[in-house]
Amino acid sequence: MAENSIYGLMAEYDNPDDLLHAAQGAYAAGYRNMDAFSPLPIHDLSESLGYEKHRVPFWVLFGGMVGACTGFGLQYWVSVIDYPLNIAGRPFLSWPMFIPVTFEMGILFAAFGAFLSMLILNGLPQPYHPVFNVDAFESASSDGFFLCIEAEDPKFELSETRNFLEGLHATKVVEVES
Amino acid sequence: MATESFDHPFLNKIRTLGLLFGALFLVLTVIGAISNPQQFYQSYIIGYVYWLCISLGCLSLLMLHHLISGRWGFVIRRLLESGARTLPLMVILFIPIIFGMHNLYEWTHADVVANDPILKFKSPYLNETGFISRAVFYFVLWIGMTWLLTKWSRTQDETGEPGLKSKMINLSGPGIPVLILSVTFASTDWVMSLEPHWFSTIFGFIFVVGQALAAMAMCIIWVVNLSDADAFSEIEASKYLSDLGTLMFAFTVLWSYVSFSQFLIIWSANLAEEAPWYIKRGQGGWDIMAVALILFHFALPFFLLLQRAIKRRAALLLAIAVLMLVMRYVDLYWYIAPSFSHGGPVGFHPHFLDLTIPLSIGGFWLAYFAMQLKGAALVPLHDPRMAETFAGEGH
Numbered sequence: 001m002a003e004n005s006i007y008g009l010m011a012e013y014d015n016p017d018d019l020l021h022a023a024q025g026a027y028a029a030g031y032r033n034m035d036a037f038s039p040l041p042i043h044d045l046s047e048s049l050g051y052e053k054h055r056v057p058f059w060v061l062f063g064g065m066v067g068a069c070t071g072f073g074l075q076y077w078v079s080v081i082d083y084p085l086n087i088a089g090r091p092f093l094s095w096p097m098f099i100p101v102t103f104e105m106g107i108l109f110a111a112f113g114a115f116l117s118m119l120i121l122n123g124l125p126q127p128y129h130p131v132f133n134v135d136a137f138e139s140a141s142s143d144g145f146f147l148c149i150e151a152e153d154p155k156f157e158l159s160e161t162r163n164f165l166e167g168l169h170a171t172k173v174v175e176v177e178s
Numbered sequence: 179m180a181t182e183s184f185d186h187p188f189l190n191k192i193r194t195l196g197l198l199f200g201a202l203f204l205v206l207t208v209i210g211a212i213s214n215p216q217q218f219y220q221s222y223i224i225g226y227v228y229w230l231c232i233s234l235g236c237l238s239l240l241m242l243h244h245l246i247s248g249r250w251g252f253v254i255r256r257l258l259e260s261g262a263r264t265l266p267l268m269v270i271l272f273i274p275i276i277f278g279m280h281n282l283y284e285w286t287h288a289d290v291v292a293n294d295p296i297l298k299f300k301s302p303y304l305n306e307t308g309f310i311s312r313a314v315f316y317f318v319l320w321i322g323m324t325w326l327l328t329k330w331s332r333t334q335d336e337t338g339e340p341g342l343k344s345k346m347i348n349l350s351g352p353g354i355p356v357l358i359l360s361v362t363f364a365s366t367d368w369v370m371s372l373e374p375h376w377f378s379t380i381f382g383f384i385f386v387v388g389q390a391l392a393a394m395a396m397c398i399i400w401v402v403n404l405s406d407a408d409a410f411s412e413i414e415a416s417k418y419l420s421d422l423g424t425l426m427f428a429f430t431v432l433w434s435y436v437s438f439s440q441f442l443i444i445w446s447a448n449l450a451e452e453a454p455w456y457i458k459r460g461q462g463g464w465d466i467m468a469v470a471l472i473l474f475h476f477a478l479p480f481f482l483l484l485q486r487a488i489k490r491r492a493a494l495l496l497a498i499a500v501l502m503l504v505m506r507y508v509d510l511y512w513y514i515a516p517s518f519s520h521g522g523p524v525g526f527h528p529h530f531l532d533l534t535i536p537l538s539i540g541g542f543w544l545a546y547f548a549m550q551l552k553g554a555a556l557v558p559l560h561d562p563r564m565a566e567t568f569a570g571e572g573h
Contacts, residue, residue, distance in 0.1 A: 054486075061484070088448065096445045099438065 007130035007178035008150040009161050011170035016042045019145035022168040024048045026149060033153035037146040056117050063113020064106045071105030072098055133177045148176060182335060182555035188403045193548040200541025203534040210531040217529050219278030224514045225536035226275060227369060228507050229543045230268050235393025236261025237324055238357050241350035247563045250421040254397040255558055259331060260550035261393060262324040267546050269317050271539060276310060285374045296375055304371055316364045323353050331558060338560030361386050372517035376455045380440045387436055391429035392506045398422050398499040402492045409556040416492060423489035434476040458516045463526025467512045475505040507536060
């Protein structure tokens, strides 16, 4: 099999700690194009793979701000500009009354920001991904822990990377077809 | 007696400085009290309620910890226990309030009540016997729960008996509603009845939340300063600072939520018996304080604590925790001090007693706290849940 038809090498691990150590080891050895798969969140795992920038929080804040401004603006436009009503002699711009809607709209749009930016930044929805070509990968959603080093990585060399992964307590290392 | 104890230079420093400053400000307070007894009682209730809130906040967070047993809770459990164990000190410090009842509470004057149908109507609850006997009841309840929880926790250190865990959980479950109800009644008695015509049903819960916030800020200050203690290095306590910061954030937001709810309800109803409370606090210098509360008790900590990078830097988190403790005092000051206008114009007249009293009580409180903290290991030794939580990966 030619090397360019390979997506990468996938190593399987028994437990989260082995996966975390393998990820740290691979990063220390200079591998960058890799990803880890686990059925449960593992503390420090994404950091050990070199993900330092979290871009979702910005979009959550952005969404929240847009939502809050929309909520306030909507009420302002209705109550002050388009259809001012005198309610018990209160000013048209009764800002305390506007806060609950402003707050709820902020929350709603922040949630939109979180959900959409998570999908888009992750490149989802993605109908095809090579890792699913590995049969054992199904257990990634139950009890399997995987580390996949991609062939694109400049340091990737089939036999050498295989040896390297096996040296990091992998229970099995398989090639992933692209 | 617990077999383990804890010692740290910071603890000794706080104890010495606490006693020193407590005594120093006590002298100033006594001078102020002799020259102006009325002002003394007015300032005393604010300073007293401020520190009592921190003690009670520690008790409520302690119960919360037993119920949810996150890792952050094991880091601060001993701090919370020591904070709750300051309650006997607060009983002694309650005595001046009993002496000052006539200076503080309008409803203690028989002639005023006789000419006021509303106060007459409320007199079956708002009377001196009821006030004192309820206070005794609250303290028995709070100290009783604290005594049991801390006794079990220390016995667990010695014997490691696994059954103690369930005892603490079983007390904390019903303990939280009991605490919330008793704090609601206590805040009604001691603070809300300063203006006996006014009422707000969310008032007690604002105190419950403010207490938890103050206690969490206090814990953060201690965790940062004790982070080089052996017991804290072992469990990498500073790793949990960002969790503590997140909880402080949550309580800050909750405080804003309940405080604003009270304002919104009263503002939208605009009733003659409710609205004056806010009108008083929205003029003559109090309005500036209200804006300061919005900016520094909500907006600034909100945007700072949103950022993980800030919560992970001990020095910054420490500064925010100090800010929160200061703002808790500003909040209580804004709640309580304008009550003493008795119909006249409400000016903003700060008095030096408003500073010396909380600082004096605070000095003694911190010294007492430090002594309590010395009595046991800094981190629980044999809680079976600890092994589970620190071995697993979740929070």
